[in-house]
Amino acid sequence: IVSLAGLELDNALCVEVGPGPGLLTRSILDSGAQSVVAVEKDSRFIPTLRQLQEASDGRFDVLLDDMLKIDHSRIVQSGLQLGSNADGHIKTFEYVHLLGNLPFGVATPMLVQWLHLLSLKQGIFTSPNVSMSLMFQKEVGDRIVAGASDSARGRLSVVSQSICDAFRIYNVPSSGFVPRPKVDATVVQLRPLEKPLLKSSLGTLERVVRFSFMKRRKMLARIFKDWDPAHIALLEECEIDPTLRPQDVPTEKFCQLAHVIEQRNIKLP
Numbered sequence: 001i002v003s004l005a006g007l008e009l010d011n012a013l014c015v016e017v018g019p020g021p022g023l024l025t026r027s028i029l030d031s032g033a034q035s036v037v038a039v040e041k042d043s044r045f046i047p048t049l050r051q052l053q054e055a056s057d058g059r060f061d062v063l064l065d066d067m068l069k070i071d072h073s074r075i076v077q078s079g080l081q082l083g084s085n086a087d088g089h090i091k092t093f094e095y096v097h098l099l100g101n102l103p104f105g106v107a108t109p110m111l112v113q114w115l116h117l118l119s120l121k122q123g124i125f126t127s128p129n130v131s132m133s134l135m136f137q138k139e140v141g142d143r144i145v146a147g148a149s150d151s152a153r154g155r156l157s158v159v160s161q162s163i164c165d166a167f168r169i170y171n172v173p174s175s176g177f178v179p180r181p182k183v184d185a186t187v188v189q190l191r192p193l194e195k196p197l198l199k200s201s202l203g204t205l206e207r208v209v210r211f212s213f214m215k216r217r218k219m220l221a222r223i224f225k226d227w228d229p230a231h232i233a234l235l236e237e238c239e240i241d242p243t244l245r246p247q248d249v250p251t252e253k254f255c256q257l258a259h260v261i262e263q264r265n266i267k268l269p
Contacts, residue, residue, distance in 0.1 A: 001099060001187055002027040004169045005133040009033050013079040013093040015124060017067045017100030017110070017134075020045055022052045024101060029056055034083030035093070037075050038062045059083045068110060072123030096127040101135040104183075108140060108156065112206075118192060119163055119202040132190040133169065141168060141186030153247040154216070155209045161251040162198040162205055164190040197252050199259035208258040211268045212246040219243050227269055234260060 001024060007014070009032050019025045019038040022045075028036050029052075040049060040062055049062040061078045063070065080090065102110060114132065118125040136144065139152075144160050145168050146153035160166045169187040174180050198205060215223050221242035224232045235242045238256045240249060261268070 001101075001133055001135065001169070002031050004187075005097070005099070005131070005189060007031065007033070007097050007131070007133075008095045008129065010095075011090060011093055012095035012097060013037065013076065013124070013127075014097045014099060015039070015075055015079075017098065018103060019049060019062070019100075021048050024099065025049070025052060025060065028099065029059060034059050035079040036060045036082070037078045039065055039067045039070055039075065041066050068106065068113060072117075075124055093127050095129045095131075096124050098124070098130070098132040099134065101185075104137045104140075104181075107134075107136050111136075111144070111156070112159065115159060115163060116202050119196075119198060130192055132164075133187065134190075135172065135185050135187045138171060138184040138186045141188045144188050144190075148250045149248045151247070155206065155213050158209045158251050158254050159202065159206055160190060162202070162255050163196045164192055166190045197255045199255050200262040204262040205255060205258040207268050208261060209246070209254055212249075212254075216246050219245055220249070231266070234266075 012033065012035065014028050014033045014036045016025055016028060016036065016038040019040055025036065025038055036059055038049060038060070040046065043064055046062065046064055053060050053062060059082055061082060063074060063078060079093065080088070098114070111134070114125070117123045118130065140156070142152040143154050143156045145166050146157045167189060169189050172185040172187065174182065174184050212220070212223060219242065220235055220240065221232060224235060224242070232242060234257060238253055238260060240253050240257065
């Protein structure tokens with residue numbers, strides 16, 4: 001993950017989610033990172049991580065907390081006290097890198113939360129340069145990076161790509177883990193688009209794509225007709241071919257549709 005993520009380490013905060021026994025943490029530190037903060041929910045790993053902290057020359061700290069609930073200011077303040085910034089001359093980080101082998105059961109809620117924070121420039125995502133290099137169950141990773149007309153495309157594809165460039169770094173077979181899981185994994189990197197496609201709130205876009213993909217095998221014309229025949233005009237206004245199925249619609253068009261729906265305060269079913 002570290003060798004292929006292309007991390008900029010000058011004036012950078014590396015945030016690791018769920019470090020466990022610290023295998024990835026060691027690689028991050030070995031890369032030369034000066035400020036590494038790990039958020040670990042399982043207290044059983046804390047003694048091992050504290051040992052790593054003591055051997056890190058002041059470059060690593062671990063917080064016992066839930067990444068879905070933690071106050072991000074704790075992460076930033078912890079990072080500002082590490083490494084070469086012990087004297088406090090750096091007040092903000094130019095780069096923030098979020099890394100982790102995410103627990104499969106909560107990976108999607110985590111990513112969606114982070115995308116919301118990124119769209120609002122809140123929490124650790126206030127930095128001008130953010131990257132997320134994350135390991136997902138391969139099925140989830142496939143959805144994140146899927147382009148228009150890809151069979152894996154769905155809500156997560158559109159929401160992620162509305163504000164980020166999302167691409168696969170590499171696949172990890174299940175044989176690479178001990179104990180061996182039942183599914184393969186994939187590492188995905190997301191970096192904010194210079195010009196985000198999102199024109200509405202991310203919440204509105206989520207509702208639009210959730211509504212559309214509920215009947216993913218039907219044409220948009222049928223989906224919107226079942227909702228309200230008058231709303232088929234929204235597709236025409238956004239220059240979306242009504243004969244397309246949801247998975248065939250480019251992210252930019254979904255963003256345009258969400259913008260119109262939000263501007264007119266149209267309530268989705």
